[in-house]
Amino acid sequence: MVTKPRLYSGMQPSADSLQIGNYIGALMQWRDLQQTYDAFFSVVDLHALTQPNDPAELRAKTRRTAAQYIAAGIEPSRSTLYVQSHVRAHAELAWILSTLTGFGEAGRMTQFKDKSQRYGAEATSVGLFTYPVLMAADILLYQTDIVPVGDDQKQHVELTRTLAERFNARYGETFHVPMPVIQQDTARIYDLQNPTSKMSKSAESDAGVLWLLDDPKVSAKKIMRAVTDSEGSVRYDRENKPGVSNLLVIYAALTGRQIPAIEDEYAGRGYGDFKKGLAEVVVAEFGPVRERALELLDDPAELDRVLATNAARADAVADRTLADVYDKMGLLRRV
Ligand code: TYM
Numbered sequence: 001m002v003t004k005p006r007l008y009s010g011m012q013p014s015a016d017s018l019q020i021g022n023y024i025g026a027l028m029q030w031r032d033l034q035q036t037y038d039a040f041f042s043v044v045d046l047h048a049l050t051q052p053n054d055p056a057e058l059r060a061k062t063r064r065t066a067a068q069y070i071a072a073g074i075e076p077s078r079s080t081l082y083v084q085s086h087v088r089a090h091a092e093l094a095w096i097l098s099t100l101t102g103f104g105e106a107g108r109m110t111q112f113k114d115k116s117q118r119y120g121a122e123a124t125s126v127g128l129f130t131y132p133v134l135m136a137a138d139i140l141l142y143q144t145d146i147v148p149v150g151d152d153q154k155q156h157v158e159l160t161r162t163l164a165e166r167f168n169a170r171y172g173e174t175f176h177v178p179m180p181v182i183q184q185d186t187a188r189i190y191d192l193q194n195p196t197s198k199m200s201k202s203a204e205s206d207a208g209v210l211w212l213l214d215d216p217k218v219s220a221k222k223i224m225r226a227v228t229d230s231e232g233s234v235r236y237d238r239e240n241k242p243g244v245s246n247l248l249v250i251y252a253a254l255t256g257r258q259i260p261a262i263e264d265e266y267a268g269r270g271y272g273d274f275k276k277g278l279a280e281v282v283v284a285e286f287g288p289v290r291e292r293a294l295e296l297l298d299d300p301a302e303l304d305r306v307l308a309t310n311a312a313r314a315d316a317v318a319d320r321t322l323a324d325v326y327d328k329m330g331l332l333r334r335v
Contacts (some may be wrong), residue, residue: 005036008144008178010044010084011069011264013061014051015201018068019214020282021189022201024253025150029183030251031073033148040077040142040314041069046084046091047135049244050128051202063303068212070295086311089318093137094130096325100170101133105162110155128186132200136160141318144178149186153199171328175321184255187328195242206301213294216287220279223247228246234266246273251278254285 009030011022018027030041034131045063048058062083074081087229106112109132116124118119132155139147139160147157164175191199193208203209208226210219227243236259238245252259266274296303 003019004036004038005145006142006176007033007039007146007148008042008139008142009040009148010042010138011048011065012201013043013045013047013058013065014048016061016127017211019199020210020212020213020250020286021150021199023072023212024186024189024250025183026148027069027072027074027179029081029148033146033181034074034079037146040144040317041074041079041081041168042087042314043069043082044084044135044138046133050125050131063297063300064213066307067293067296067303067334068289070296070306071289071291072212076310079205080310080313081279082310082314083307086307087141087314089141089315090134090137090324093141093318093325095138095154097140097167097331098130098133100163100166101159103129105159109159111152122125130160132156132159133163136163138182139178141321142314143176143252143317143321145176146181147178148181148183149191151182152269154182160237161202163310167325171325174324174328186249189248189250190242192222192243192246195227195246198281210282212286212289214286214292216283219282219286223279224275226275232270234263234269234271236263243303244249244274247274247278251281254281270326 007030009026011018011026014171028061030039033039043062045058045062048061066081066083069081070076106129112131115128119128120312125280135156136159139157140163147153147160149157157178161177164177168174168177189199191203191208194207197203199209201209207222210222226247228247229241229243234244235241235317236245236248248262251257251262255262266277288322
């Protein structure tokens, strides 16, 4: 039997809906790659605990995130789609890897530096500091070959590689060393109101974020109000025209067209026409995804059942890796 190479990726259930950056930067790749890879996709609820959460809301957001994966085309019969906390090995391997991670090494993670600066030392948890170590555990448990992510996760995947290599060197060949896969053109989708900042689920203002589960009319309005410039020509120029360039990237990603062809189509026409065109594209893409996600959420028991079946599949793989790790490190086997 030829085994397929393995893929791992995940998203935090940190909002009621995913945003279009998650969709273009990650989900679209996941959907394609699941055809050729043995893919594992998790909803990383343990990671989401690094922010304050209302328990009932966290449960709801976890289901909503899983429903959006499926609605966007992840097939739970083909790919292993599960909730991180359902597989206990994640927390256990994270502990093991934390003993191999340098304090300074973890402190150099850009996301940690940004967030801890924003929150202040007292409000920054140790969990936020060790967040990338848990992410490394996610990836390494499954002997992963590739990790498709947006560009903000690259440094975390690099740390994962370092930890895998360090473990292998100390204790013998145990982990596959994974490669990040980042789609250069769409690795970073920017906020519509602030097109030099990354679009984010935790953005301060809602006006610049396109949510997958938003009413399509609301998304269309946000596009019509997106920040552009005074030049008036639809042309890609990241430096000088970040707003228009971001809209062009979104347009191209969702239609599979090349940016120059879109520039040609809108040559000599104003931003109003271009935005209207993009709004139509976005509504056509997300309308059905939203409907399907809401349908799935109408039957939470069925969704929970799918997640449980998949968690059992994940458990089997993860337990094998963890047992090997414990053995290699000299932890006494329970007989
Ligand atoms: P998260 O939940 O922040 O984002 C999920 C995925 O979406 C990508 N992304 C973007 N891509 C392009 N433009 C944007 N504006 C944008 N915003 C987000 C992210 O790069 C990511 O691929 N730590 C991870 C979750 C995680 C994980 C893992 C990922 C936990 N364990 C193991 C891969 C493998 C995170 O917080 O992603």
